[in-house]
Amino acid sequence: MRLAAKVYAVGNEKGGVGKTTIAVNVAAAAARRGARVLLIDSDATFRATQVLGVDPRTVPGTLADVYLQRRTAAQTIVPTAEGVDVLASGPELGEVAGKLAGLNYREFRLRLVLGAYLDECPYDVVFIDTPPSKGLLLSNALQVVDEVVCVLDMTDDGSVQGVVNTLLHIREMAAVPNAHVPTLRVLRNRVDERARSYRQIMDADALDLPGVCEQLGIDLMQIEIPETREFTNAAAERRPLVAIPRPASNRRLTAAVAALDALADELCPAKVAAA
Amino acid sequence: MTRRRLSAATLVGLEELAEAPAATDRDVGASVRRLTLDGDQLVVSLPLTSIRPNPHQPRRAFSEQSLRELADSIAEHGRVMQPILVRPAEPSARGDAAGFELVAGERRWRASKLAGQQTIRAIVDGVDNALSAEMALTENMARADLTTKEAARGCEALRDSFGLSYAQIARRVGRDRTAISHLTRLLQLPDRAQALIEEGRLSEGHGRILLRLEDHDARRELAILCADRGWSVRELERHVDARNAPPVAAPSSPPADQLAALQTLSESLEPVFGAIGVRIVPRRRGSYRIALDCESYDELAAIVARMRALLLLSAAEDDA
Secondary structure, eight states, X not given: XXXXXXEEEEEXXXXXXXXXXXXXXXXXHHHHTTOOEEEEEOOTTOHHHHHTTOOTTTSSOOHHHHHTTSSOXXXXXXXXXXXXXXXXXXXXXXXXXXXHTTSTTGGGHHHHHHHHHHHHXXXXXXXXXXXXXXXXXXXXXHTTOSEEEEEEETTOTHHHHHHHHHHHHHHHHHTSTTOOOOEEEEEEEEEOTTXXXXXXXXXXXXXXXXXXXXXXXXXXXXXXXXXXXXXXXXXXXXXXXXXXXXXXXXXXXXXXXXXXXHHHHHHSOXXXXXX | OOOXXXXXXXXXXXXXXXXXXXXXXXXXXXXXXXXXXXXTEEEEEEEGGGEEOOTTOOOOOOOHHHHHHHHHHHHHHTSOSSOEEEEEOOOOTTOOOOOEEEEEOHHHXXXXXXXXXXXXXXXXXXXXXXXXXXXXXXXXXXXXXXXHHHHHHHHHHHXXXXXXXXXXXXXXXXXXXXXXXXXXXXXXXXXXXXXXXHTTSSOHHHHHHHTTOOOHHXXXXXXXXXXXXXXXXXXXXXXXXXXXXXXSOXXXXXXXXXXXXXXXXXXXXXXHHTTSEEEEEEOGGGOEEEEEEOSSHHHHHHHHHHHHHHHHHHHHHXXX
């Protein structure tokens, strides 16, 4: 029996911590390493869709159509030039969140329309980019994922509270009968030892990050994503960083790509030789 | 100037989270995402291995044949027609994976395993312990194919584990209180007699009659005899009553002339005790008892005073 796809949400209820950048880049890195990858864009600002070179105005449908059962996931997913398939987002996704609010089992709507597909989909790994706020789009995404990769921006101390808020959200949902309770791991992003804010977050006297994670029973990932302008440059070109030709001389860029590759390896289940 | 630095103390909600981490899907052993709506109920597919039987399930006997039939039907349709009801299990002290505990549907769960299924359709509920046992019992009693002993055990579990009275149990399972107390009393029968009832060779009515015997061995002996000879409840009752009759013949009552004399004797005491009733009662083996019935303490005190006076009087007479 084939292993079911591993499904991750890339999240943090704090915005601007690099969720979309990490989601798109780890998806592209995994695809370049031979994995079959799906990215579901569940953020109504459809940034991940765009960075993968897809125009939400020209796709046959978006996640909003899947939510409203106007299309199935299989009819809506499109391939991209980066080797990652995408279930695109579009502006109408924002309105869907409003419509969900009036439904029964409103946190379970994505699982109802997508759960069976994810159990049997032809992918090794699925990443869901989530919106930076506690809302129904996030609650629904949490119901279909195995794990949440919570992105911690090491230059933004507000993102630590974002991790705690995300955990509180998961805890709240755990009380709902039938709710899935995903595990959570923390990924340090924008690691720059020279930055003053970074030292503050890592200062054991102020906040003992490994200690806090242990106390909360969550995994603090060893892999760290380094800070580099190249992420911004790549996003401006609407391409994942890993897809951009890189001069070996750019050590920060090389380090960033190596970290993304390592992350892809860790998140993508070992591929078993086909029987 | 104090520096407002980020610290654990500045994080809102941290203590709340640290107190009791929520069990995750990984702990629960369920990672199936498929979810459907059955009418207005959410139905999930759970791995059969993530489910364990309800420890308070009163039902112990499952007929091999009916399990087999259900398994065939499940194999044919690829699923159970009616989802089972489970609830998240408390992690056990032995550290087993928590998973889910059956509330209702042990037969469907077993048959699914027999049918070689990996998952089963289930509705996950958040009912508490007492309610879970109660629901299993109520559901089973409603189906009426629960054996007497299973029903009795279930009632006893409700009483012992959850402190419900027979009246409360009766109300919840929709039977009357006497039926429930009769049912649980049957558990006092010897194992052999309980087994005969379970096998249907004796009825609950037979069981109740057997309980009239004080002696455990006698209960067992008569249960076996009764089953072997196919006695009706009435016939058994006759045999039980015969056993319960005192082993020795009743004390021979005094001869009629003596009884008449007793009447005269007690009447002759009336001048002594006045209005207070004096009775001379024959006892076993030719002995007698004189009984003085006092209605109150005052009467008793009056009698004692009177007897003392009589004693003093007769002593004075002797001295004279």
